[in-house]
Structures are given as structure tokens and as C-alpha cells.
Amino acid sequence: MTNSLAIAAVTTTLRNLLTRGLGSELGSGGVTTRPPDKARESNDPNQVNLFLYHLMPDPAWRNREMPNRRPGENSPSPLPLKLFYLMTAYGKENDDTLAHRLLGRAMQILHDNTMLSADHIRAALPESDLHNQVERIRITLQPLTLEETSKLWSSFQTQYRISATYEVSVVLIDSQRPSVTPLPVLMVGRNNAGVIVQPSVLLPFPTLETVVYRDGQASIFLGTPADGTPDLTLQGQNLVGDVVRVCFQHPRLSVPLAPAQILARTPLSLPLVLPQPGNAADPNAPTNQWLAGLYRVKAVISSAAALPERVTNEMAIALAPKILTETVTVRRDPPTNDDPFGKATLSLRCVPTVARSQAVSLLLGDRELAWNPPLLPDPPPLSRDLLRYSDLQFEAKRLPPGDYWLRLRVDGVDSQLIINRTTQPGFDPTQRVTLP
CATH class of the missing domain: 2.60.40 (Immunoglobulin-like)
Known part of the structure; x- marks a missing residue:
């Protein structure tokens, strides 16, 4: 979820990126984010000014549902924005050579960092939650014609300076309007037959193909009855080896998690049992280690023979809250x-x-x-x-x-x-x- 601080987070991240990259070349100067007519307070220091002069909606995302919303739910779309920045350099004592040098170095920094990383955004303004955005934020040099540049600087009512313009997109600001979520469908097809998938190609390496949840559900949860029934079964091909490990990776956790037990495995299936929640007061209890949400699961298969570990493809599973x-x-x-x-x-x-x-x-x-x-x-x-x-x-x-x-x-x-x-x-x- 991205809140209304997303625009400020992008500007702050760009300013920090330029400040780190320019380093000693700025000397006693710095990177500012003022309008061009108020950017230069004195002629003494070197300076790079980054001004957000225009923004517009991104038509590719304007009517698109977010990936975490299911079909049939009436949820408002996020506000997708393209941000346009004007970057201007000023040399010490208005030395044009120094200004050109600063501008070239600043453009080189943005050329080498065409995407804003989640770590840089989090460090710049963690309250924005922009680092959790599903779409990467890209920086693109936006060439303007001489006429467009002239009109742009005329609107600032200040003397023209050599500058570069950039587009930063896409920034998604979530809507605060509530969504309508109908109850789930109880049956699919006549007699709840559902959809049947029958693979016809056998692969020579370990492969995960499907995930079967307990009791025909669409997810699993911690705390199922300990009756010997697997919570989920990974089905595939060539899932055989002396040692088989299964790794669950949540996007918000840095360390992968493991199931409590792998039941009687076969070359075609891996039945798994998740741990019991434990006591919430214990920080090491599974309830405080696992998180609800979507996981990427894979199997790591090793053999006693001198063979490298084989890793299957990843499958998505849903761990539901209870x-x-x-x-x-x-x-x-x-x-x-x-x-x-x-x-x-x-x-x-x-x-x-x-x-x-x-x-x-x-x-x-x-x-x-x-x-x-x-x-x-x-x-x-x-x-x-x-x-x-x-x-x-x-x-x-x-x-x-x-x-x-x-x-x-x-x-x-x-x-x-x-x-x-x-x-x-x-x-x-x-x-x-x-x-x-």
C-alpha cells in the first residue's frame, strides 16, 4: 500500500541519490528542490537544483486492478502518476564550465541508476510505504525540443540555464475508498467438478506442477488438527533424492521457513505438515515466525552421489490468517x-x-x-x-x-x-x- 507521501518520497530519494553521487564535486554546495526562479540564492557555491515541474496520470495503469484484488470485487484503482523533473546545474560564482561539469556528472548518476531501489526509498522516507509498491519506479531521460524548453523556462520568468528533464514513473497512490467484497462462490461447475488439468509432458529434472491444499481449500493455516493429514501436498515430477528440503519464502521475511514435517514422500508428491502456532508470548513460536500472505515455495533435492543440489521451480501458496x-x-x-x-x-x-x-x-x-x-x-x-x-x-x-x-x-x-x-x-x- 502506498500513501499520499509517495511524491515526496520520490523527490527525496532522487535528491539523496544525487547528493551521494556528486560528493566532493559539490564542495560546500548541495542539491536543492526549489522552483528555478528561486533556486539560486547566491553565486558562491556549486549547486544542482531538481524541480518537479509537471505530473500526469499514467494511462497504462489508470483502469487496472491491483494484483492482490480478486476478480469480481469492486475496488477503486490506485492513482498512477508520471513525475517530470527539471534538473539544472549552477557553478561556483556562476562558472559555466563548472555548471556543465556538474550537469554531466548528475546525468551520469541518473543514467547508472535507472530504477529507484526499495532500500533507497525506505531510507529516504519510510513513512510513505512506497518501497512496498508492486511496480518498480523507473527514471527516463525526457528530451524536449527547443520550443518546448523555451516555453518551459518562459513560464518560470527567469533566465534560461542549460538543463535536463526526466520522467519518473510509475508512482501508485492507493485510494482510501472502501471496496465491496462479495462472499465467495460455494461451487464451481455442476456437482462442484471444478477445473481438471492433465499434464502431458514429463520433464527430466525436479519440477513442481501443482499445490493441493487440505480439505480442498484455497489456502492453508497454522493450527490444523494433528491427525496425520498433510496440510498441503506439492505435486510434480522427479521429486526424489536422499535429502529433500522445502523452503517457504515470504516477501516480508529475510529468512526462509521450513515445514514441521515431510510425510511419506514419493517421486511425484511431497506431503507437508505446518507447525502448530505455539504460545504468542514466545518470540520463537511459529505464530511469531510465520506471516499470513503469499509465499514462494520450492524444494531443494540432494543426493548422496557427487551431484550438485537440484532446486525446483517456485510455486505460490497462500497462508491464511486464522x-x-x-x-x-x-x-x-x-x-x-x-x-x-x-x-x-x-x-x-x-x-x-x-x-x-x-x-x-x-x-x-x-x-x-x-x-x-x-x-x-x-x-x-x-x-x-x-x-x-x-x-x-x-x-x-x-x-x-x-x-x-x-x-x-x-x-x-x-x-x-x-x-x-x-x-x-x-x-x-x-x-x-x-x-x-
């Missing part, structure tokens, strides 16, 4: 003129714990309630994105009394609501709450 239904409580405030029903506050506990940087919301029927993390202590910890929470609160306004189905969504993955263990699929009755 609502501990016995912890769900509802508090209703008195009615007001703005809210005739009174504001409802829902509290719940979930496993695994939720990281502060994750996108968390509660789906109450067809309403989506955003989670606002608690205020940070003063001073805030250095690793604020890794703070974990097991107890969550959500506020609902103008919501009439009644029974509502609950789904907790973390990074685009919903908690399990459908029961597939019976002949006729249905909603889990424990995942329902009554609002007074």
Missing part, C-alpha cells in the same frame, strides 16, 4: 445523529501474528473494515515494520444489527470461511458474529 473465534467480542456505542446504530468496535485474536507493515482488513459480510495499527511508542523502534500484533480491533460505522460472516484479510489472503469436509460445501458457522 480467527480465534472464542476471542471475538463486540462493543456498540450509543447512537448519534451521524450514526443511528452507534459505532461498533470488534476485537479479535488471530494466528499467526500480524506485522505492522502488512495490509490488514476485516470483511464483515460485504463490508471491508481497515485495521489501524496502534500508535508507536516515543521514540519509535528502528524495526517498526516488524512489530507483531495478535490482538486486532476494527471499527464499523452505520452498520445495522444482525448476523455477519467474518473474514480476516492479510496481504490479500482471506481466512477460511468455507467448509469442504462435507458433501455439500457451506460456510463455517463459527465464523459468524452477531452485532447487537
Whole structure:
């Protein structure tokens, strides 16, 4: 999720990039971000000025849904922007030779750094969350004709200086409007036959082809019954070796995680069991090590023979959050003129714990309630994105009394609501709450 600080984050990141790259060539000068008519306060130092003079929507992203939104959900599209910067160099005591030297070096820096890295953006302005954007941000030299350049500088009402223009795109600013999320479909096809895929090509190396979840679900969760049934099964070809390791990699975690157990494996399948959540008070418990969301899973296969390790392709799996239904409580405030029903506050506990940087919301029927993390202590910890929470609160306004189905969504993955263990699929009755 990218908030309204994204534009400021791009400008600050570019300024820091130029400041580090120019180094001693600036001397006592620096990199500024002022309008051209106010950029030069004195003639003494060397100076590079970077001014955001124009922005426009990116038509390629204007009507595109974000990847973490499912088909059929009515969610507002993000605001996609192209940013246009004017870069001007000033030499010490208005020495044009020094100005040309600074401009050439600055253009070389942007030529060598055509993409803004997530680490640079996070260091520049971590509150923007721009470093979590799904699309990379690219820097492109934008050549202008002499007529376009003349019109641009005429609008500044200042003396023309040799300069370069750049386009920085795409910057996605998420909408704050709530989305409408209908309940999931219970059956696909007649008698819930679904879609059948039958591969016809056998590959000579270890390959993962499909992921089968427990009870026909679309995700897995921590805390399934320990009855010897695998939580998920990786199916493929040539999954045989003396030692087989399975690695789960979450995009927000630096260290891959491993399943608790690999059951009776075959050359065609790897049945896996995930660990139990454990005690939330223990920082080493699985509930504090795993995160809900999408994982990349792969198998590393080694043999006693003098052969190199073989690594399969990666498959995507979804680890769903689990609502501990016995912890769900509802508090209703008195009615007001703005809210005739009174504001409802829902509290719940979930496993695994939720990281502060994750996108968390509660789906109450067809309403989506955003989670606002608690205020940070003063001073805030250095690793604020890794703070974990097991107890969550959500506020609902103008919501009439009644029974509502609950789904907790973390990074685009919903908690399990459908029961597939019976002949006729249905909603889990424990995942329902009554609002007074």
C-alpha cells in the first residue's frame, strides 16, 4: 500500500541519490528542490537544483486492478502518476564550465541508476510505504525540443540555464475508498467438478506442477488438527533424492521457513505438515515466525552421489490468517445523529501474528473494515515494520444489527470461511458474529 507521501518520497530519494553521487564535486554546495526562479540564492557555491515541474496520470495503469484484488470485487484503482523533473546545474560564482561539469556528472548518476531501489526509498522516507509498491519506479531521460524548453523556462520568468528533464514513473497512490467484497462462490461447475488439468509432458529434472491444499481449500493455516493429514501436498515430477528440503519464502521475511514435517514422500508428491502456532508470548513460536500472505515455495533435492543440489521451480501458496473465534467480542456505542446504530468496535485474536507493515482488513459480510495499527511508542523502534500484533480491533460505522460472516484479510489472503469436509460445501458457522 502506498500513501499520499509517495511524491515526496520520490523527490527525496532522487535528491539523496544525487547528493551521494556528486560528493566532493559539490564542495560546500548541495542539491536543492526549489522552483528555478528561486533556486539560486547566491553565486558562491556549486549547486544542482531538481524541480518537479509537471505530473500526469499514467494511462497504462489508470483502469487496472491491483494484483492482490480478486476478480469480481469492486475496488477503486490506485492513482498512477508520471513525475517530470527539471534538473539544472549552477557553478561556483556562476562558472559555466563548472555548471556543465556538474550537469554531466548528475546525468551520469541518473543514467547508472535507472530504477529507484526499495532500500533507497525506505531510507529516504519510510513513512510513505512506497518501497512496498508492486511496480518498480523507473527514471527516463525526457528530451524536449527547443520550443518546448523555451516555453518551459518562459513560464518560470527567469533566465534560461542549460538543463535536463526526466520522467519518473510509475508512482501508485492507493485510494482510501472502501471496496465491496462479495462472499465467495460455494461451487464451481455442476456437482462442484471444478477445473481438471492433465499434464502431458514429463520433464527430466525436479519440477513442481501443482499445490493441493487440505480439505480442498484455497489456502492453508497454522493450527490444523494433528491427525496425520498433510496440510498441503506439492505435486510434480522427479521429486526424489536422499535429502529433500522445502523452503517457504515470504516477501516480508529475510529468512526462509521450513515445514514441521515431510510425510511419506514419493517421486511425484511431497506431503507437508505446518507447525502448530505455539504460545504468542514466545518470540520463537511459529505464530511469531510465520506471516499470513503469499509465499514462494520450492524444494531443494540432494543426493548422496557427487551431484550438485537440484532446486525446483517456485510455486505460490497462500497462508491464511486464522480467527480465534472464542476471542471475538463486540462493543456498540450509543447512537448519534451521524450514526443511528452507534459505532461498533470488534476485537479479535488471530494466528499467526500480524506485522505492522502488512495490509490488514476485516470483511464483515460485504463490508471491508481497515485495521489501524496502534500508535508507536516515543521514540519509535528502528524495526517498526516488524512489530507483531495478535490482538486486532476494527471499527464499523452505520452498520445495522444482525448476523455477519467474518473474514480476516492479510496481504490479500482471506481466512477460511468455507467448509469442504462435507458433501455439500457451506460456510463455517463459527465464523459468524452477531452485532447487537
